[in-house]
Amino acid sequence: MKKLENKKILLIICGGIAAYKSLELIRLFKKMGASVKTVVTKNAKKFVTNLSIASLSQDKVYSDLFNHENEAEMDHISLSRWADLILIAPITANTISKLSHGLADDLASTLVLASNKQVFLAPAMNVRMWEHDSNKKNVNKLVSYGYRLIGPEIGDMACGEYGEGKMTEPQDIINNILNYFENLRKNKKLKALVTAGPTQEKIDPVRFISNKSSGKQGYEIANSLKNNGIETTLISGPTNLKPISGINLINVNTAEEMLNKCLDCLPVDIAIFTAAVADYKVKNIYEQKIKKRENLNLDLEQNVDILKHISNHNSLRPKLVIGFAAETNNLKKNSIEKLSEKNCDWIISNDVSNPEIGFNSESNKVSIFYKNKIEENLPKMSKSAIANEIVNKIISDFN
Numbered sequence: 001m002k003k004l005e006n007k008k009i010l011l012i013i014c015g016g017i018a019a020y021k022s023l024e025l026i027r028l029f030k031k032m033g034a035s036v037k038t039v040v041t042k043n044a045k046k047f048v049t050n051l052s053i054a055s056l057s058q059d060k061v062y063s064d065l066f067n068h069e070n071e072a073e074m075d076h077i078s079l080s081r082w083a084d085l086i087l088i089a090p091i092t093a094n095t096i097s098k099l100s101h102g103l104a105d106d107l108a109s110t111l112v113l114a115s116n117k118q119v120f121l122a123p124a125m126n127v128r129m130w131e132h133d134s135n136k137k138n139v140n141k142l143v144s145y146g147y148r149l150i151g152p153e154i155g156d157m158a159c160g161e162y163g164e165g166k167m168t169e170p171q172d173i174i175n176n177i178l179n180y181f182e183n184l185r186k187n188k189k190l191k192a193l194v195t196a197g198p199t200q201e202k203i204d205p206v207r208f209i210s211n212k213s214s215g216k217q218g219y220e221i222a223n224s225l226k227n228n229g230i231e232t233t234l235i236s237g238p239t240n241l242k243p244i245s246g247i248n249l250i251n252v253n254t255a256e257e258m259l260n261k262c263l264d265c266l267p268v269d270i271a272i273f274t275a276a277v278a279d280y281k282v283k284n285i286y287e288q289k290i291k292k293r294e295n296l297n298l299d300l301e302q303n304v305d306i307l308k309h310i311s312n313h314n315s316l317r318p319k320l321v322i323g324f325a326a327e328t329n330n331l332k333k334n335s336i337e338k339l340s341e342k343n344c345d346w347i348i349s350n351d352v353s354n355p356e357i358g359f360n361s362e363s364n365k366v367s368i369f370y371k372n373k374i375e376e377n378l379p380k381m382s383k384s385a386i387a388n389e390i391v392n393k394i395i396s397d398f399n
């Protein structure tokens with residue numbers, strides 16, 4: 001069987017000298033059995049003709065956002081829903097900038113913004129453009145949204161300069177995509193469980209004990225697991241985050257409920273505990289609202305440690321158990337202690353005393369403690385970029 005049989009590739013071609021290589025890409029995709037639809041930007045038309053693209057793809061070329069010639073024609077939504085994967089090759093600095101800002105002023109940018117599919121980017125541009133801080137920032141932003149980069153490569157450029165910015169060769173782009181589909185196929189066999197958000201422990205009918213966790217990091221990890229084809233259940237305490245399509249979301253309030261739902265989920269291959277579980281609960285919850293009084297002493301008892309309970313499960317311990325540690329001091333010492341005390345495989349720690357990272361912020365800066373090594377101080381990244389890093393590490397651990 002051809003390796004890309006039944007796969008639907010939406011190829012977007014932007015305007016650059018490397019656009020000629022996209023013809024070879026189409027030829028290779030077709031040879032491997034894929035169906036290819038193409039979208040060209042206004043500038044791409046200056047480098048490659050519709051006729052050559054249509055001849056190779058054996059389909060029409062899409063380029064205009066509003067084409068009223070044929071009512072039944074595929075629009076930006078149906079094109080992106082049709083595809084299994086979107087590849088933009090070459091992508092220029094201009095389109096990178098547009099996508100990173102959510103601009104939608106032509107068919108290509110509109111359909112990518114409206115897309116629910118994995119997007120691959122194969123950039124091609126002059127080395128100075130590629131290395132410019134503004135371009136780097138835009139690229140990092142796209143990576144943090146989950147777009148995958150292929151290249152660019154170092155070499156002689158069409159403009160006569162030398163450096164990083166050459167589009168990856170078509171065969172290597174295809175190999176990347178083959179790997180992606182192969183990993184999806186393998187990952188489909190994997191099941192993951194993620195806990196996220198705070199828990200709320202009732203004091204009386206209107207009050208509770210909780211904490212400032214936003215749940216963002218856990219939701220991002222669940223999203224990245226799902227994007228990699230892993231069947232994911234997210235058990236979440238109360239947050240303001242929207243459910244993610246394709247993820248089995250289970251809402252809970254208390255630590256006890258969270259534990260029970262986790263147990264219901266077993267067996268899983270991977271369990272990631274990002275929830276900021278309240279350490280204590282009220283021993284006897286007041287049935288009536290507590291009236292104001294001079295002094296109030298609440299009788300608290302320790303909550304069950306969900307992570308520890310699951311990681312010590314006799315028969316159903318997940319193959320990979322990952323805990324998170326939120327620390328304000330002695331990060332390294334506490335993390336190493338938690339790793340062994342909670343019997344988990346990895347502990348991912350962050351310093352929550354720094355308001356720019358951790359609880360409720362958009363970014364995070366973590367260190368990963370494994371049983372036999374430490375990866376200290378990964379660079380500060382958006383929570384979705386951290387999630388992608390962690391999930392890539394999980395996938396390599398399983399392959």
Ligand code: CTP
Binds near residue numbers: 277279307322323
């Ligand atoms: N955790 C859990 N159940 C609890 C407490 C913590 O599953 N009752 C998990 C968290 O989801 C996290 C890890 O244990 O993955 C560490 O949580 P953290 O709050 O840093 O540590 P604690 O065990 O609560 O210890 P301490 O608060 O003393 O630092």
